[in-house]
Amino acid sequence: xxxxxxxxxxxxxxxxxxxxxxxxxxxxxxxxxxxxxxxxxxxxxxxxxxxxxxxxxxxxxxxxxxxxxxxxxxxxxxxxxxxxxxxxxxxxxxxxxxxxxxxxxxxxxxxxxxxxxxxxxxxxxxxxxxxxxxxxxxxxxxxxxxxxxxxxxxxxxxxxxxxxxxxxxxxxxxxxxxxxxxxxxxxxxxxxxxxxxxxxxxxxxxxxxxxxxxxxxxxxxxxxxxxxxxxxxxxxxxxxxxxxxxxxxxxxxxxxxxxxxxxxxxxxxxxxxxxxxxxxxxxxxxxxxxxxxxxxxxxxxxxxxxxxxxxxxxxxxxxxxxxxxxxxxxxxxxx
Amino acid sequence: xxxxxxxxxxxxxxxxxxxxxxxxxxxxxxxxxxxxxxxxxxxxxxxxxxxxxxxxxxxxxxxxxxxxxxxxxxxxxxxxxxxxxxxxxxxxxxxxxxxxxxxxxxxxxxxxxxxxxxxxxxxxxxxxxxxxxxxxxxxxxxxxxxxxxxxxxxxxxxxxxxxxxxxxxxxxxxxxxxxxxxxxxxxxxxxxxxxxxxxxxxxxxxxxxxxxxxxxxxxxxxxxxxxxxxxxxxxxxxxxxxxxxxxxxxxxxxxxxxxxxxxxxxxxxxxxxxxxxxxxxxxxxxxxxxxxxxxxxxxxxxxxxxxxxxxxxxxxxxxxxxxxxxxxxxxxxxx
Numbered sequence: 001x002x003x004x005x006x007x008x009x010x011x012x013x014x015x016x017x018x019x020x021x022x023x024x025x026x027x028x029x030x031x032x033x034x035x036x037x038x039x040x041x042x043x044x045x046x047x048x049x050x051x052x053x054x055x056x057x058x059x060x061x062x063x064x065x066x067x068x069x070x071x072x073x074x075x076x077x078x079x080x081x082x083x084x085x086x087x088x089x090x091x092x093x094x095x096x097x098x099x100x101x102x103x104x105x106x107x108x109x110x111x112x113x114x115x116x117x118x119x120x121x122x123x124x125x126x127x128x129x130x131x132x133x134x135x136x137x138x139x140x141x142x143x144x145x146x147x148x149x150x151x152x153x154x155x156x157x158x159x160x161x162x163x164x165x166x167x168x169x170x171x172x173x174x175x176x177x178x179x180x181x182x183x184x185x186x187x188x189x190x191x192x193x194x195x196x197x198x199x200x201x202x203x204x205x206x207x208x209x210x211x212x213x214x215x216x217x218x219x220x221x222x223x224x225x226x227x228x229x230x231x232x233x234x235x236x237x238x239x240x241x242x243x244x245x246x247x248x249x250x251x252x253x254x255x256x257x258x259x260x261x262x263x264x265x266x267x268x269x270x271x272x273x274x275x276x277x278x279x280x281x282x283x284x285x286x287x288x289x290x291x292x293x294x295x296x297x298x299x300x301x302x303x304x305x306x307x308x309x310x311x312x313x314x315x316x317x318x319x320x321x322x323x324x325x326x327x328x329x330x331x332x333x334x335x
Numbered sequence: 336x337x338x339x340x341x342x343x344x345x346x347x348x349x350x351x352x353x354x355x356x357x358x359x360x361x362x363x364x365x366x367x368x369x370x371x372x373x374x375x376x377x378x379x380x381x382x383x384x385x386x387x388x389x390x391x392x393x394x395x396x397x398x399x400x401x402x403x404x405x406x407x408x409x410x411x412x413x414x415x416x417x418x419x420x421x422x423x424x425x426x427x428x429x430x431x432x433x434x435x436x437x438x439x440x441x442x443x444x445x446x447x448x449x450x451x452x453x454x455x456x457x458x459x460x461x462x463x464x465x466x467x468x469x470x471x472x473x474x475x476x477x478x479x480x481x482x483x484x485x486x487x488x489x490x491x492x493x494x495x496x497x498x499x500x501x502x503x504x505x506x507x508x509x510x511x512x513x514x515x516x517x518x519x520x521x522x523x524x525x526x527x528x529x530x531x532x533x534x535x536x537x538x539x540x541x542x543x544x545x546x547x548x549x550x551x552x553x554x555x556x557x558x559x560x561x562x563x564x565x566x567x568x569x570x571x572x573x574x575x576x577x578x579x580x581x582x583x584x585x586x587x588x589x590x591x592x593x594x595x596x597x598x599x600x601x602x603x604x605x606x607x608x609x610x611x612x613x614x615x616x617x618x619x620x621x622x623x624x625x626x627x628x629x630x631x632x633x634x635x636x637x638x639x640x641x642x643x644x645x646x647x648x649x650x651x652x653x654x655x656x657x658x659x660x661x662x663x664x665x666x667x668x669x670x
Contacts, residue, residue: 048476073411083408100433110430116385278559282562
């Protein structure tokens with residue numbers, strides 16, 4: 001099945017240039033004149049040259065490939081995040097390989113080993129639920145540059161995320177301004193740093209605003225799980241007049257579940273999400289949410305990794321998006 | 336940065352077994368007794384053994400990694416599809432690397448070259464808009480096993496998809512049963528085999544049912560693009576009483592756009608989607624759609640690729656999901 005690969009020498013001969021020139025073209029060096037580059041690239045295409053990443057890696061220790069590991073693709077926040085990573089990496093002529101850990105640390109380990117075996121230049125990781133704090137140290141021991149994003153474990157590494165505590169505070173103050181006094185929090189059940197911070201934000205905002213805590217309800221991160229939580233929310237001893245949701249997926253699912261139960265979201269019970277996914281405009285009523293700029297976090301993570309690839313001795317850096325409230329119809333003034 | 340790698344010999348010595356036994360454990364051979372396997376695996380973990388995929392590839396020509404290229408991640412059909420691919424591949428102990436071509440044939444080429452350089456065992460490809468019919472032949476020339484999915488170009492290869500023509504027919508007959516006589520079609524603008532088949536299905540269904548064609552409107556595959564198409568649909572010379580949409584993303588966006596324009600989807604204008612994404616249950620009103628079983632198509636694609644890896648001389652095979660109508664509230668009986 002395997003073909004003989006075209007060599008740089010063969011391309012050089014066909015193009016009438018030196019092997020060194022072909023090598024510079026392959027590495028996209030600015031030292032080669034435009035018309036020479038074009039001729040060589042044309043001949044490379046004609047002769048179906050494929051760069052042997054394995055050999056290139058041994059020479060210059062770069063595969064121009066980076067790995068991204070996300071814990072799920074149900075939440076389109078991760079696909080938005082990924083688009084930001086890809087935007088920056090494409091500019092640097094790097095290809096992004098994505099893998100889904102399904103929030104399973106074992107599968108995550110296997111992916112990391114595979115990335116390591118393939119010689120990716122570095123990894124952007126949103127750690128799976130249950131990832132031990134020692135993982136970043138292990139990855140560092142392999143000499144593999146790492147940026148954590150959205151969630152983090154262990155001692156500080158490069159990290160890109162959003163200020164969840166402020167985000168929850170913005171949502172809560174909005175609810176208070178709209179006249180709400182009893183708020184419930186609909187959380188994901190999975191234990192992550194993102195959950196911890198949002199719950200910390202909730203506790204602080206309760207203390208700051210004097211709002212009554214109607215309770216914390218947990219749901220699986222699926223549309224259906226969120227819809228089913230409506231019954232629990234409506235059965236809370238202290239009936240809330242508003243529900244603040246861990247993210248927009250839960251908020252959208254909850255609104256569908258409330259409607260099935262005969263409770264009109266917005267009118268009978270205010271609902272606020274976090275993340276401001278594109279779907280927030282499409283739900284009915286359109287969902288009030290807090291924008292975290294997922295593509296922006298992706299771009300930040302990509303830039304942190306590019307910086308780390310250029311300088312592996314730089315101290316760890318954090319780049320955090322400032323959240324922004326987006327008011328829509330799901331949280332009207334209380335009448 | 337690079338550490339010295341632990342060798343099989345060193346693991347064998349530490350575990351008190353032969354190098355051949357360690358090699359069998361690495362390759363997960365059933366020939367090794369359970370307790371031996373466990374001891375060797377424990378020592379491999381302690382000594383931080385990482386399998387060198389490059390070397391393994393040279394030995395047994397398998398990286399146990401397959402590549403999947405999708406044209407976007409806006410449409411969650413692709414993430415559902417991907418979950419099916421991963422389910423089957425995980426059973427075979429294969430890791431899935433995903434890349435997004437953004438419907439750009441150049442980026443797709445670059446990804447393929449990168450996959451080729453890394454020595455993935457095979458590729459599942461949903462071809463980008465504008466992919467030339469020669470691509471499958473080029474990939475075959477590299478000796479890289481290929482399965483096309485959801486869209487296809489060129490002469491027959493292994494292919495997994497859904498019967499879009501039947502799907503559109505199911506939707507149209509449902510609309511006729513509900514009393515609708517003037518139907519518009521909201522299509523994506525991007526030219527793909529999927530679009531061609533759905534439009535063929537529309538033309539056939541018009542002919543079979545005698546329904547009046549109110550027109551074909553095109554939108555970009557984004558929520559906002561679909562929402563904006565509402566104005567065009569409401570301005571059609573023949574005012575439709577129902578809109579059949581290319582997919583659920585367009586249908587959900589259209590319903591939001593109709594509502595902004597003061598037209599109540601369902602009540603004033605029936606809307607039907609195709610794909611039956613999870614969001615179809617969450618829109619308001621819940622969306623009538625035609626289920627294509629995206630995870631099922633993913634599983635079929637993965638099985639076709641596994642079969643191709645085992646037998647590269649087998650004739651190309653097609654595995655097609657039979658669609659199923661799911662009636663919800665967006666297409667009530669016409670009054």
